Amino acid sequence: MIKAKGVSLRFPNGTVAINNIDLQVEPGDMVYVIGPSGSGKTSLLKLFMGIEYPTIGSLEVLGQQMDKGQTSRIRQLRTSIGPVFQEFKLIKGRTVAENVMLGMRFLDLPQGQLKENAHDALAKVGLEHKASSLVENLSWGESQRVAIARAVARKPLLILADEPTGNLDKDNAINILELFKSFIDQKTSVIITTHATHLIDTEKHCKLIQMNKGTLSWERLG
Amino acid sequence: MKLFSSNAGYFFKEVKTMIRLNLFSNSLTIFSTGLIFFILAMIISGWWVSSRVVDVVQKEAEINVYLDDEILKNNTAVIQMVESIKGIEGVQAARVVDQDEAYNRMVEILGKEASVLSKFDDNPFSSFVELKINLQEIDPVLEKLTHLVGVEHVRDNREVLERLRNIAEALRVVGILVVAAVGISTTVIISHxxxxxxxxxxxxxxxxxxxxxxxxxxxxxxxxxxxxLTIGGGILAVSLATFSISYLYVQMAGPLPFIPLPPVKELVFGMGIVVMSLSAVLGFVGSLLGLVSVNNH
Structure with a gap:
């Protein structure tokens, strides 16, 4: 699913965000990435999404080599990824349902399937009653859940979630993590960056990655 | 293709949202492109009308030959004269228009203003021979007519025709320049x-x-x-131009009834097709340029 070998990411200003990491994520893995702010968690997800490219090393995501020359293929690859961004990236002026459906419109799904997937995903995050609300009228926690619904509605092979529980209360955070875990049985891999270490469980298929100053310092199978 | 057909509703909804979110600037765009297209519509219509007038006048190219009074007094001489004229190469038809017919024609042309003719005690018009000719042969025909004995005066509409031709040509040139200007300005506005x-x-x-x-x-x-946006501008322009043309037709029909204007419906329909097609093409090209210029930066 993901194979990283000797991957480093150095920004033009010289900052080293990721430093020589090796990593392997298998289908159905649930990976928690923890670490202090600035440790490289978000940069790691950006590498997996093809927003940044490794300056050194080899990275393969869902069979696609991640390097600058492959932009159109990486764009195509992203249709198989369900991203949850730290800043949500919801489209203002559109409703909750429209935002969730937007992530699926170019996936060749029939119109009925599109609506059904959006409805199911919103139900799973407890927001089906907000389907017609404009996203700018939502609270932070609700916005985060819409972003999660958008990611899971398209039934991706890989979910990349950057601090998905950051704005949620404990009950909602647990629900969201349970939702992510429900994808494991379908062989979807889930990678979550989080500060909420108390919510992490160590069940089978769970991996914990500790990031520190761009290095992957600890990895443990649950 | 499926991507577009299955998302047609979404695309239109997106456009509606984008226009709504920038309503003021988009309304101004429709208004300004509408005004530009309106100028274009009026130039096209003027060009069309003048070409039509030239065509009609050309088809009806005629020469009036006024005969000496001595000949006019003798019917046989007049008939012989008409036969001689018919024999000239390039003359398609020749017939005598007598004083009464000349008078009646003027009554028809003047319409409501014909009452002015009643001020004359006698019929002020002379009989003449009316010739239909092949326009290309106007010069040799005129040359031969002036040498015929018994011809007092020849009147042709060549000068009027030349002037109309010049107006039509000027409008054609202005039309081309306006189309170019409209094309450039609309493309720039839309791409921005x-x-x-x-x-x-x-x-x-x-x-x-x-x-x-x-x-x-x-x-x-x-x-x-x-x-x-450009189609919106086009619709605005066609509406304004339709109103303006209808108004101008009403204004011209009274004082200038003899100008052979094309039917107003035909003119408006033709102008509408041209302006709407042009607005669609320019909208597409402008948008494409806007997208390409953004992608290049």
């Missing part, structure tokens, strides 16, 4: 609007790219927006 739209929706575009949307899927609503 599209650039502005892209800039306003930068975050949305970025999000769609991160979600894996193809560039064409992202670009299509902007293309559609530009197209709809």
């Amino acid at each position: 609007i599209i650039r502005l739209g892209i800039s306003n929706n930068k975050e949305q575009i970025n999000t769609l790219r991160l979600l894996g949307a193809p560039e064409l899927f992202i670009a299509f609503p902007f293309l559609l927006e530009g197209l709809l």
Whole structure:
């Protein structure tokens, strides 16, 4: 699913965000990435999404080599990824349902399937009653859940979630993590960056990655 | 193709939202392109009308030959004269228009103003021979007519025709220049609007790219927006031009009834087709340029 070998990411200003990491994520893995702010968690997800490219090393995501020359293929690859961004990236002026459906419109799904997937995903995050609300009228926690619904509605092979529980209360955070875990049985891999270490469980298929100053310092199978 | 057909509703809804979110600037765009297209519509109509007038006048090219009074007194001489004229190469038909017919024709032309003729005690018009000729042979025909004995005066409409031709040519040149100016200004306006739209929706575009949307899927609503804005401008222009042409026809029908104007419906329909097609093409080209210029930066 993901194979990283000797991957480093150095920004033009010289900052080293990721430093020589090796990593392997298998289908159905649930990976928690923890670490202090600035440790490289978000940069790691950006590498997996093809927003940044490794300056050194080899990275393969869902069979696609991640390097600058492959932009159109990486764009195509992203249709198989369900991203949850730290800043949500919801489209203002559109409703909750429209935002969730937007992530699926170019996936060749029939119109009925599109609506059904959006409805199911919103139900799973407890927001089906907000389907017609404009996203700018939502609270932070609700916005985060819409972003999660958008990611899971398209039934991706890989979910990349950057601090998905950051704005949620404990009950909602647990629900969201349970939702992510429900994808494991379908062989979807889930990678979550989080500060909420108390919510992490160590069940089978769970991996914990500790990031520190761009290095992957600890990895443990649950 | 399926991507577009299955998302047609979404694309139109997106355009509606984009227009709504920048209602003021989009309304100004429709208004300004509408005014530009209105100028174009009026030039096209003027060009059309003048060409039509030239055509009609050309088809009805005629020469009036006024005979000496001595000949006019003798019917046989007049008939012989008409026969001689008919024999000239290039003359298609020749017939005598007597004083009464000349008078009645003027009554018809003047319409309501014909009462002015009643001020004359006698019929002020002379009999003449009316010739239908082949316009290409007007010069040799005139040359031969002036050498015929018994011809007092020859009147032709060549000068009027030349003037009309010049007006039509000038309108054609102005029309081409206006089409070029309209093309450039509309393309620039629309491409700027599209650039502005892209800039306003930068975050949305970025999000769609991160979600894996193809560039064409992202670009299509902007293309559609530009197209709809110029078509909106085109509709505004055609409406204004239809109103203006109808008004001008009413104004011209009274004092200038003898000008062979094309039917107003035909003119408006033709002008509408040209302006709407042009607005669609320019909207598409402008949007495309806007998208390309953004992609290059």
